[in-house]
Amino acid sequence: MTESITIIDNRTGNQLEIPISHGGVSAAEWQKLLPGIWFHDPGLTATAFCESTITVVDGENGILRYRGYPIEQLAEKSNYLEVAYLLLHGELPSAVAFDQWRHEVTMHTFIHENVRKRFLEGFHYDAHPMGMLVSAVAALSTFYLDAKDIFDPESRNKQITRLIAKMPTLAAAAHRFSVGMPFVYPDNSLDFCSNFLSMMWKVAEPRFDANPTLARALEILFILHADHEQNCSTTAMRVVGSSHADPYSCCAAACAALYGPRHGGANEEVIKMLTEIGSIENIPSFVEAVKQGHGRLQGFGHRVYKNYDPRAKIIKRTADDVFAITGKNPLLDIALKLEEIALNDEYFTSRRLYPNVDFYSGLIYQAMGFPLEMFPVLFAIPRTAGWLAHWQELLDQDSKIVRPRQLYVGAEPREYVPLSQR
Ligand code: CMC
Numbered sequence: 001m002t003e004s005i006t007i008i009d010n011r012t013g014n015q016l017e018i019p020i021s022h023g024g025v026s027a028a029e030w031q032k033l034l035p036g037i038w039f040h041d042p043g044l045t046a047t048a049f050c051e052s053t054i055t056v057v058d059g060e061n062g063i064l065r066y067r068g069y070p071i072e073q074l075a076e077k078s079n080y081l082e083v084a085y086l087l088l089h090g091e092l093p094s095a096v097a098f099d100q101w102r103h104e105v106t107m108h109t110f111i112h113e114n115v116r117k118r119f120l121e122g123f124h125y126d127a128h129p130m131g132m133l134v135s136a137v138a139a140l141s142t143f144y145l146d147a148k149d150i151f152d153p154e155s156r157n158k159q160i161t162r163l164i165a166k167m168p169t170l171a172a173a174a175h176r177f178s179v180g181m182p183f184v185y186p187d188n189s190l191d192f193c194s195n196f197l198s199m200m201w202k203v204a205e206p207r208f209d210a211n212p213t214l215a216r217a218l219e220i221l222f223i224l225h226a227d228h229e230q231n232c233s234t235t236a237m238r239v240v241g242s243s244h245a246d247p248y249s250c251c252a253a254a255c256a257a258l259y260g261p262r263h264g265g266a267n268e269e270v271i272k273m274l275t276e277i278g279s280i281e282n283i284p285s286f287v288e289a290v291k292q293g294h295g296r297l298q299g300f301g302h303r304v305y306k307n308y309d310p311r312a313k314i315i316k317r318t319a320d321d322v323f324a325i326t327g328k329n330p331l332l333d334i335a336l337k338l339e340e341i342a343l344n345d346e347y348f349t350s351r352r353l354y355p356n357v358d359f360y361s362g363l364i365y366q367a368m369g370f371p372l373e374m375f376p377v378l379f380a381i382p383r384t385a386g387w388l389a390h391w392q393e394l395l396d397q398d399s400k401i402v403r404p405r406q407l408y409v410g411a412e413p414r415e416y417v418p419l420s421q422r
Helices: 027-033 071-077 080-089 095-106 113-122 129-140 153-178 192-201 212-224 232-241 247-258 266-277 280-291 310-326 332-343 346-350 358-367 372-396
Strands: 004-008 015-021 055-058 063-066
Touching (some): 015 027, 063 071, 071 212, 080 095, 080 192, 080 212, 095 192, 113 129, 113 153, 129 153, 129 372, 153 247, 192 212, 212 310, 212 358, 212 372, 232 372, 266 280, 280 332, 310 358
Antiparallel strands (some): 004 015
C-alpha cells in the first residue's frame, strides 16, 4: 500500500501526490498545488499543530504515555518532580540528577516579597485565585529580566526551575489571600506536594505535616495532570512562545486558557452540576435535559478520547484512598450513578462520551478541603511542567511564528459614511 494521498485540482486537472508521514500530510506540499486555498479547520480538529516527542494520547484505545512511559506506571511508581524532569529532559533522571533537580526546585520556592506584598495583596478581597495566578505568573517576568534570553540554555533552565518551584507558592498565596489568612512561607524540609499542603493549610503549628495518604493522592493527581499534548492551554503556550515572548508571559497565557470551563474549569463545573442534581432520583431528568440540548454533562467527553480516559480510571481508585481518610464525599454516589446511567444511554455511547479526568478529580479536591475556585489553580501547578516541556521543544524546533489564515466572509468594500449622515 502506498503511504501517500493524491489531490487533484478539478479546475485545472493538476494533481499532486503527498507522502503520509507519522500519520500526517504536509500543508507546505499542499500549498505547492493550491496556493491561496486554505484548510478551514476551526478548533484545529484536523490539524497536527507540530511534531512532538513528549506525550502521546491514543484516544481510540484510552492510552496516555509521557515520553513512552504508560501513565499507569508513572502514577503508581513515580512522583511529580521526577515526572516533570522526564517531560522536560526526555529521560527519567539518575539518582544523582534527581537529587540535584529536587534541590534546585526546593531552593527556588520562595517568591519575591514584592510579588506577595505589593502585587498579590493589591487584589480585591474576593478576587478569584485563578485570576490572581494568571496575573502573578505574568508579573514574574518583570522580576527576572534574564528571562528574555530564551536561547541561552542557562537562563532557560533557571526560568524553568523557578516556574515549577514557585507555582505552588503563588497558588497557596492566592488562596490564603482570598480567605483572609496570612501567607505561609515555603518549608524547604518538605517534599513538593507536602510543602504545598503546608502553605495551604498551616495555621499556628511550627510545622505542618500533611497526611501521607493525602499528600500521595495529590502527587498522583499532579502526575496525571502534568501534560496532555496539544490541549488548549499548551497550544496557547506554543502560540505565544512562537513570538519568542519570555516563559512567564507564555505561562500566563497558558494559565488563562486553562481558566475556562471547557478546559481547567471543568472539575469545578462537575461539582456544581452534582450539587445541582442533588439526589439520585433527579439524575434521569437531568440526563434527559442534557440530551434535549440543555447544557452538557460536565466531566464527560473529550476531543481526543473516544474511550474511557485512562486518567479517570486512576483517579477513581485514588478517590477511595482519599475518602478512607476524609470520609466519603456525599456527591460520590450521585457521580457513580450518573456515570452508570450515561454509559448505558445511547445518546452518550453513540457519541463516544466517557468520563474524563475532571469527572472525579473535583470530588477528591473537595474532600481534601480545597475550595472550588482552587480547582483550576490545582490543575495549573502540575501542567506547568508540560507547558515548559512544549515551550522548550518549540524553541528547539526552529518553528515559525504561529500566524494562521482565515476565510474572509465579511462585507464587500464600501465607502465610509460620515457620522452626521448615518
Ligand atoms: N454532554 C453532552 N453532550 C456532549 C458532551 C457532554 N459533556 N460533550 C460532547 N457532547 C455532544 C455534543 O453535543 C455533540 O453532539 P451532536 O453531534 O449531536 O451535536 C457531540 O457530543 C460532539 O461534541 P463536540 O462539542 O463537537 O465535541 P468537542 O470535541 O468539540 O468537545 C469537550 C470536547 C471536552 C469540550 C466536550 O466534550 C465538553 O464540553 N465536555 C464537558 C466539559 C468537560 O468535561 N471538559 C473537560 C475536558 S477534559 C480536561 C481537559 O483536557 O482540559
